[in-house]
Amino acid sequence: MTITQLQYVLAVAEYQNFTLAAEKSFVTQPTLSMQVQKLEDELDVLIFDRKKKPISITEVGKKIVAQAKNIVNEAERIKDIVDQEKGFIGGDFTLGIIPTIMPTLLPMFLKTFINKYSKVNLIIREQSTEQLIQNIQDGHLDAGIAATPLKTEFIKERPLYYEPFVGYVPKNHRLAKAKNLNPEDLDISDVLLLKDGHCFRDGVINLCNAPKSFADEHFQLQSGSFETLINLSNEGLGMTLLPYLNTLELDDRKKQNLKYFDNPPPAREVSLIYHKNELKIQITEALRDVISGIVRGAIAFQDVKIISPLNK
Amino acid sequence: MTITQLQYVLAVAEYQNFTLAAEKSFVTQPTLSMQVQKLEDELDVLIFDRKKKPISITEVGKKIVAQAKNIVNEAERIKDIVDQEKGFIGGDFTLGIIPTIMPTLLPMFLKTFINKYSKVNLIIREQSTEQLIQNIQDGHLDAGIAATPLKTEFIKERPLYYEPFVGYVPKNHRLAKAKNLNPEDLDISDVLLLKDGHCFRDGVINLCNAPKSFADEHFQLQSGSFETLINLSNEGLGMTLLPYLNTLELDDRKKQNLKYFDNPPPAREVSLIYHKNELKIQITEALRDVISGIVRGAIAFQDVKIISPLNK
DNA sequence: TAAAAACTATTGATAAAATCTATACTAAAC
């Protein structure tokens, strides 16, 4: 049994296809096939059932694959140990960010990070929270930035900052004359929401204390961008809620429609999340340092009320 | 990096000597040296400092060795997974037993076990609790039988049975006419103890509620066998306490000197202990099944008061 | 249902590696 064989097995398990797995492993298909066979011979079990198309994994196979994943991960960590010892921070690092955080946060830290850690090749993907979790578990992402707490097994959360919700209330709205907002004032039926799948949407629903079913039935005005929500709001279709960082770049006219919540304002907790196995932890820590250092300047709220990003 | 290389590194770390490590790994010394070098080259660090004699491990080396141990263990478990799937129970299994349990328990289960699991090559070692713990952590023992609870990290405990303490009170002793014993009746200063290092000694000291320092000062009559204690007791040097299983084989005359405790009797918890990583768990479980099945017939006490085997 | 397509296994050749024996080198012990 070699680590290489285990890696080949993992590739086949992932792609359900020897040819593709071989390609992704940068070897020819016969090479990969033979190595997998050799392992099967050594263990004297079939890991894959090649009769079915696409290939299926046997019952023992599933357990072996799980354990192989474990071993390969632990093996990779040896390089981590050495890197850490040498103070070397570099290599590929794939980061996922949810859509409602991406456009405001990324520009704030990207330049600083790639300057400071020029040996890190940062690859950034925009993904939903669910995809983020899945990909972190699979090892396809090294870390993610999402609203928390997620209470997910295998995943660690390190809070980066707390971002208050800010109301956007157009002139003719019933709340237009209120000085500050209160969660109790909100009526989910005239709050414009992002479309399904955004956790910020779920956060707002939670904030308004609306039952999930209710929310599902009543809203057809759903967009994927806050820009659209603001425009719809200006058209008199209701108010909306924005994350604090999204309010900073508004033009002055729109800024006049912003209404802040009474203290403590409701907020989302934005965290760096990563696999509990802490692979590439040095880069993860470096990223966290850079981001929280920068955000500390932009967000000065101390006392907030954290709203869950999960739809219950 | 290969698993073999990691195994070689572990061997060198263990024996602090390339030549010996090579021998134990069943390869020649140049082979092992080269593989270790190759790994060091690949990682671009020195794992061992060969200048000093005996060889020392570098700081990074220590971390690498720890991780290598982890990886090799996890790799071995793949075979376990397959064995479990096939229902195969076999191979070497090294079991440590503490001296006060060995002579009574081993004859009870050994024959049954080797008959039932004839493919298992059972290797049995008599060792103190401390040695047991050390060797289980090192991976030199697959399991141990000892008095518990031990509260030791990395080690799991599965209780096998609860073995009451029984008093051996010679005719002329002050408690000779009492019907039953009570822990309060005991006076540590006239209880004969096993010599230092036996956890049964510590159990008795705990039972008598004696301070550790007190116990250390006053007793010179210390033996390694209950046989001796009984004989000394008969000579009028005090009473003694025996584990229940040791009382079964006494001759009738000696049995008349036995005095049982009031319910619930103080007892030691005897457990099968093994590494938390659960390597060879099938054999361990098989062993547990056999032993607890057999002991269930011999020990019928339900309610007991467990005495700690640790000297506090 | 036959032909094509997609995929995996097998074969034989080649390159890479792990291992061995013999020996050189190095540091500690005498």
Added chain:
DNA sequence: GTTTAGTATAGATTTTATCAATAGTTTTTA
């Protein structure tokens, strides 16, 4: 300063991993 114990190096040999080519399957398509 010589011996001893231990590690590194060199060169030969065996083993293993890989590749290109192709045969053998199963599934799709026509």
